[in-house]
Amino acid sequence: MTTRQTVTIQTPDDRRRIATWARNVEAGTVVTFRKKSRSTEQSAKMWAMLGEVSDQVEWYGAKLDAEDWKDVFTASLRHARVVPGIDKGTFVPLGMHTSTLTIEEMSNLIELIYAFGADPDHPVVFKDPKETTEPGSPSPEPDADASLSASAEGVDMPPSTPSPIPDASDSDGGPASGEDPAGGEIAPSQPPAGSVTTETEILIRFASDILPKAANPEISTGAIRAIEKRWIEGEIAALSDDSKDVARLICAAMRNIANGKVKLKDEAVELAEVLGCEPAAIGG
Known part of the structure:
Protein backbone atom coordinates (compact mmCIF):
# COMPACT_ATOMS: atom_id res chain seq x y z
CA MET A 1 0.00 0.00 0.00
CA THR A 2 1.24 3.52 -0.80
CA THR A 3 1.77 6.18 1.86
CA ARG A 4 -1.63 7.71 1.12
CA GLN A 5 -4.97 6.13 0.23
CA THR A 6 -8.39 7.66 -0.27
CA VAL A 7 -11.70 5.83 -0.45
CA THR A 8 -15.29 7.09 -0.56
CA ILE A 9 -17.44 4.85 1.64
CA GLN A 10 -20.43 3.68 -0.40
CA THR A 11 -20.63 -0.13 -0.08
CA PRO A 12 -19.85 -2.82 2.51
CA ASP A 13 -16.75 -3.66 0.45
CA ASP A 14 -15.45 -0.14 1.02
CA ARG A 15 -15.82 -0.57 4.76
CA ARG A 16 -14.07 -3.95 4.67
CA ARG A 17 -11.20 -2.47 2.68
CA ILE A 18 -10.73 0.26 5.29
CA ALA A 19 -10.82 -2.30 8.10
CA THR A 20 -8.15 -4.36 6.32
CA TRP A 21 -5.92 -1.32 5.93
CA ALA A 22 -6.36 -0.47 9.61
CA ARG A 23 -5.22 -3.95 10.64
CA ASN A 24 -2.12 -3.89 8.43
CA VAL A 25 -0.72 -0.36 8.51
CA GLU A 26 2.23 0.37 10.76
CA ALA A 27 1.84 2.02 14.15
CA GLY A 28 1.81 5.78 13.98
CA THR A 29 -0.26 5.95 10.80
CA VAL A 30 -2.70 8.87 10.87
CA VAL A 31 -6.29 8.19 9.75
CA THR A 32 -8.78 10.97 8.97
CA PHE A 33 -12.50 10.56 8.27
CA ARG A 34 -14.37 13.52 6.77
CA LYS A 35 -17.38 14.24 4.65
CA LYS A 36 -16.83 14.43 0.91
CA SER A 37 -15.52 17.86 -0.02
CA ARG A 38 -16.96 20.19 -2.62
CA SER A 39 -17.63 18.91 -6.12
CA THR A 40 -16.05 20.14 -9.35
CA GLU A 41 -19.43 21.43 -10.57
CA GLN A 42 -19.97 23.39 -7.35
CA SER A 43 -16.50 24.94 -7.56
CA ALA A 44 -17.01 26.04 -11.17
CA LYS A 45 -20.42 27.51 -10.30
CA MET A 46 -19.02 29.31 -7.24
CA TRP A 47 -16.20 30.96 -9.22
CA ALA A 48 -18.57 31.99 -12.02
CA MET A 49 -20.89 33.63 -9.48
CA LEU A 50 -18.00 35.34 -7.67
CA GLY A 51 -16.88 36.78 -10.99
CA GLU A 52 -20.35 38.21 -11.63
CA VAL A 53 -20.50 39.74 -8.14
CA SER A 54 -17.06 41.27 -8.68
CA ASP A 55 -18.13 42.69 -12.03
CA GLN A 56 -21.42 44.20 -10.84
CA VAL A 57 -20.89 45.30 -7.22
CA GLU A 58 -18.83 48.16 -5.82
CA TRP A 59 -18.17 47.46 -2.15
CA TYR A 60 -17.76 50.54 0.06
CA GLY A 61 -16.29 52.53 -2.80
CA ALA A 62 -13.92 49.80 -4.01
CA LYS A 63 -14.04 47.03 -6.61
CA LEU A 64 -13.07 43.62 -5.23
CA ASP A 65 -11.83 40.73 -7.36
CA ALA A 66 -13.27 37.21 -7.23
CA GLU A 67 -10.67 36.02 -4.71
CA ASP A 68 -11.59 38.89 -2.36
CA TRP A 69 -15.30 38.14 -2.65
CA LYS A 70 -14.60 34.47 -1.92
CA ASP A 71 -13.04 35.55 1.38
CA VAL A 72 -15.97 37.86 2.15
CA PHE A 73 -18.62 35.17 1.60
CA THR A 74 -16.63 32.41 3.31
CA ALA A 75 -16.11 34.63 6.35
CA SER A 76 -19.87 35.22 6.50
CA LEU A 77 -20.66 31.52 6.09
CA ARG A 78 -18.23 30.42 8.79
CA HIS A 79 -18.67 33.47 11.03
CA ALA A 80 -14.91 33.87 10.83
CA ARG A 81 -12.94 35.32 13.70
CA VAL A 82 -10.71 38.29 12.90
CA VAL A 83 -7.44 38.89 14.74
CA PRO A 84 -4.85 41.71 14.45
CA GLY A 85 -2.16 40.93 11.89
CA ILE A 86 1.60 41.02 12.43
CA ASP A 87 1.86 44.38 10.65
CA LYS A 88 0.33 47.34 12.45
CA GLY A 89 -3.13 48.25 11.21
CA THR A 90 -3.81 44.89 9.50
CA PHE A 91 -6.41 42.28 10.42
CA VAL A 92 -6.55 38.61 9.45
CA PRO A 93 -9.75 36.49 9.17
CA LEU A 94 -9.20 32.92 10.34
CA GLY A 95 -10.30 29.69 8.65
CA MET A 96 -10.98 31.14 5.20
CA HIS A 97 -10.03 28.32 2.80
CA THR A 98 -12.92 26.94 0.73
CA SER A 99 -10.97 23.79 -0.19
CA THR A 100 -12.13 22.13 3.04
CA LEU A 101 -15.83 22.89 2.56
CA THR A 102 -18.13 19.89 2.39
CA ILE A 103 -20.68 19.58 -0.43
CA GLU A 104 -23.39 20.76 1.98
CA GLU A 105 -21.32 23.77 3.07
CA MET A 106 -20.54 24.60 -0.55
CA SER A 107 -24.27 24.54 -1.35
CA ASN A 108 -24.86 26.91 1.55
CA LEU A 109 -22.11 29.21 0.26
CA ILE A 110 -23.68 29.31 -3.21
CA GLU A 111 -27.10 30.06 -1.68
CA LEU A 112 -25.48 32.85 0.37
CA ILE A 113 -24.11 34.41 -2.83
CA TYR A 114 -27.56 34.15 -4.45
CA ALA A 115 -29.13 35.83 -1.41
CA PHE A 116 -26.54 38.62 -1.51
CA GLY A 117 -27.30 39.24 -5.19
CA ALA A 118 -31.04 39.40 -4.49
CA ASP A 119 -30.58 42.33 -2.09
CA PRO A 120 -31.82 45.51 -3.84
CA ASP A 121 -28.96 47.49 -2.26
CA HIS A 122 -26.47 45.55 -4.40
CA PRO A 123 -28.38 43.55 -7.05
CA VAL A 124 -26.47 40.98 -9.10
CA VAL A 125 -27.72 39.29 -12.27
CA PHE A 126 -26.43 35.70 -12.35
CA LYS A 127 -26.24 33.94 -15.69
CA ASP A 128 -27.39 30.34 -15.88
CA PRO A 129 -24.28 28.22 -16.53
CA LYS A 130 -26.44 25.34 -17.78
CA GLU A 131 -28.39 27.02 -20.57
CA THR A 132 -29.72 24.41 -22.97
CA THR A 133 -31.50 24.35 -26.31
CA GLU A 134 -34.58 22.46 -27.41
CA PRO A 135 -33.91 18.84 -28.47
CA GLY A 136 -32.99 18.67 -32.14
CA SER A 137 -32.29 22.38 -32.46
CA PRO A 138 -28.87 23.51 -33.69
CA SER A 139 -26.31 24.52 -31.10
CA PRO A 140 -26.11 28.30 -30.74
CA GLU A 141 -22.98 30.09 -31.82
CA PRO A 142 -20.80 30.89 -28.81
CA ASP A 143 -20.87 34.54 -27.81
CA ALA A 144 -17.99 36.62 -26.55
CA ASP A 145 -18.77 35.90 -22.91
CA ALA A 146 -19.30 32.16 -23.24
CA SER A 147 -16.24 31.43 -25.36
CA LEU A 148 -12.75 31.22 -23.97
CA SER A 149 -10.87 33.12 -26.66
Missing part, protein backbone atom coordinates in the same frame (compact mmCIF):
# COMPACT_ATOMS: atom_id res chain seq x y z
CA ALA A 150 -7.34 34.48 -26.77
CA SER A 151 -6.15 37.85 -28.02
CA ALA A 152 -2.79 39.48 -28.53
CA GLU A 153 -2.86 40.56 -24.91
CA GLY A 154 -3.67 37.08 -23.59
CA VAL A 155 -6.91 35.31 -22.79
CA ASP A 156 -10.14 37.30 -22.97
CA MET A 157 -11.11 37.08 -19.32
CA PRO A 158 -14.23 38.54 -17.65
CA PRO A 159 -13.72 42.10 -16.31
CA SER A 160 -13.94 40.80 -12.75
CA THR A 161 -10.77 38.73 -12.94
CA PRO A 162 -7.42 40.10 -11.77
CA SER A 163 -5.60 42.36 -14.23
CA PRO A 164 -3.49 40.61 -16.86
CA ILE A 165 0.18 40.04 -16.28
CA PRO A 166 2.22 42.97 -17.58
CA ASP A 167 3.14 43.07 -21.26
CA ALA A 168 6.50 41.58 -22.07
CA SER A 169 7.67 45.01 -23.23
CA ASP A 170 7.31 46.25 -19.65
CA SER A 171 9.95 43.84 -18.42
CA ASP A 172 13.61 44.74 -18.42
CA GLY A 173 14.74 43.03 -21.59
CA GLY A 174 13.12 39.63 -21.07
CA PRO A 175 12.75 37.14 -23.92
CA ALA A 176 10.20 37.83 -26.62
CA SER A 177 6.72 36.34 -26.62
CA GLY A 178 6.75 32.56 -27.00
CA GLU A 179 10.44 32.14 -26.13
CA ASP A 180 12.15 30.66 -23.12
CA PRO A 181 15.10 32.36 -21.34
CA ALA A 182 17.57 30.47 -23.56
CA GLY A 183 15.92 31.78 -26.71
CA GLY A 184 13.99 28.68 -27.75
CA GLU A 185 10.23 28.46 -28.06
CA ILE A 186 8.28 26.95 -25.18
CA ALA A 187 5.55 24.61 -26.40
CA PRO A 188 2.60 23.39 -24.31
CA SER A 189 2.92 19.87 -22.98
CA GLN A 190 1.34 17.23 -25.20
CA PRO A 191 -0.32 13.89 -24.33
CA PRO A 192 1.31 10.64 -25.45
CA ALA A 193 0.53 9.72 -29.06
CA GLY A 194 -2.65 7.67 -29.43
CA SER A 195 -3.84 8.32 -25.87
CA VAL A 196 -7.46 9.15 -25.04
CA THR A 197 -7.75 12.00 -22.56
CA THR A 198 -10.74 13.19 -20.55
CA GLU A 199 -11.58 16.87 -20.11
CA THR A 200 -10.30 16.77 -16.54
CA GLU A 201 -6.99 15.32 -17.71
CA ILE A 202 -6.67 18.13 -20.24
CA LEU A 203 -7.33 20.72 -17.53
CA ILE A 204 -4.78 19.11 -15.22
CA ARG A 205 -2.16 19.19 -17.99
CA PHE A 206 -3.06 22.81 -18.72
CA ALA A 207 -2.65 23.78 -15.05
CA SER A 208 0.57 21.80 -14.63
CA ASP A 209 1.99 23.47 -17.74
CA ILE A 210 1.03 27.10 -17.15
CA LEU A 211 1.10 27.57 -13.35
CA PRO A 212 4.76 26.61 -12.66
CA LYS A 213 5.82 28.81 -15.59
CA ALA A 214 3.91 31.75 -14.10
CA ALA A 215 5.84 31.24 -10.85
CA ASN A 216 9.20 31.14 -12.64
CA PRO A 217 10.67 34.69 -12.81
CA GLU A 218 13.06 33.59 -15.57
CA ILE A 219 10.18 33.01 -18.02
CA SER A 220 8.95 36.16 -19.70
CA THR A 221 5.32 37.25 -19.47
CA GLY A 222 5.18 37.21 -23.26
CA ALA A 223 6.18 33.55 -23.31
CA ILE A 224 3.51 32.70 -20.74
CA ARG A 225 0.83 34.49 -22.76
CA ALA A 226 1.91 32.68 -25.92
CA ILE A 227 1.60 29.29 -24.20
CA GLU A 228 -1.78 30.26 -22.73
CA LYS A 229 -3.01 31.33 -26.18
CA ARG A 230 -1.99 28.04 -27.81
CA TRP A 231 -3.83 26.07 -25.13
CA ILE A 232 -6.98 28.21 -25.39
CA GLU A 233 -7.08 28.02 -29.18
CA GLY A 234 -6.19 24.33 -29.13
CA GLU A 235 -7.40 21.69 -26.65
CA ILE A 236 -9.35 24.06 -24.38
CA ALA A 237 -11.49 25.31 -27.28
CA ALA A 238 -13.05 21.87 -27.69
CA LEU A 239 -14.06 21.46 -24.04
CA SER A 240 -17.54 21.76 -22.54
CA ASP A 241 -18.75 25.05 -21.07
CA ASP A 242 -18.24 23.77 -17.52
CA SER A 243 -14.66 22.80 -18.29
CA LYS A 244 -14.06 26.17 -19.93
CA ASP A 245 -15.19 27.79 -16.66
CA VAL A 246 -12.52 25.77 -14.86
CA ALA A 247 -9.99 26.80 -17.52
CA ARG A 248 -10.86 30.44 -16.83
CA LEU A 249 -10.20 29.77 -13.16
CA ILE A 250 -6.77 28.34 -14.03
CA CYS A 251 -6.03 31.42 -16.17
CA ALA A 252 -7.02 33.70 -13.30
CA ALA A 253 -4.78 31.72 -10.93
CA MET A 254 -1.93 32.02 -13.43
CA ARG A 255 -2.29 35.80 -13.47
CA ASN A 256 -2.44 36.02 -9.68
CA ILE A 257 0.75 33.96 -9.42
CA ALA A 258 2.57 35.93 -12.13
CA ASN A 259 1.58 39.22 -10.50
CA GLY A 260 2.84 38.02 -7.12
CA LYS A 261 -0.59 38.20 -5.49
CA VAL A 262 -0.53 34.55 -4.39
CA LYS A 263 1.94 31.71 -4.18
CA LEU A 264 1.87 28.72 -6.50
CA LYS A 265 1.62 26.32 -3.56
CA ASP A 266 -1.53 27.99 -2.22
CA GLU A 267 -3.26 28.20 -5.60
CA ALA A 268 -2.37 24.59 -6.35
CA VAL A 269 -4.16 23.43 -3.18
CA GLU A 270 -7.34 25.28 -4.19
CA LEU A 271 -7.26 24.12 -7.82
CA ALA A 272 -6.43 20.53 -6.89
CA GLU A 273 -9.78 20.33 -5.10
CA VAL A 274 -11.54 21.54 -8.24
CA LEU A 275 -9.64 19.17 -10.53
CA GLY A 276 -9.74 16.16 -8.20
CA CYS A 277 -5.97 15.69 -8.16
CA GLU A 278 -3.06 16.14 -5.78
CA PRO A 279 -1.53 19.67 -5.57
CA ALA A 280 1.80 18.19 -6.68
CA ALA A 281 0.22 17.20 -10.00
CA ILE A 282 -0.19 20.87 -10.95
CA GLY A 283 3.02 22.22 -9.48
CA GLY A 284 2.12 22.65 -5.80
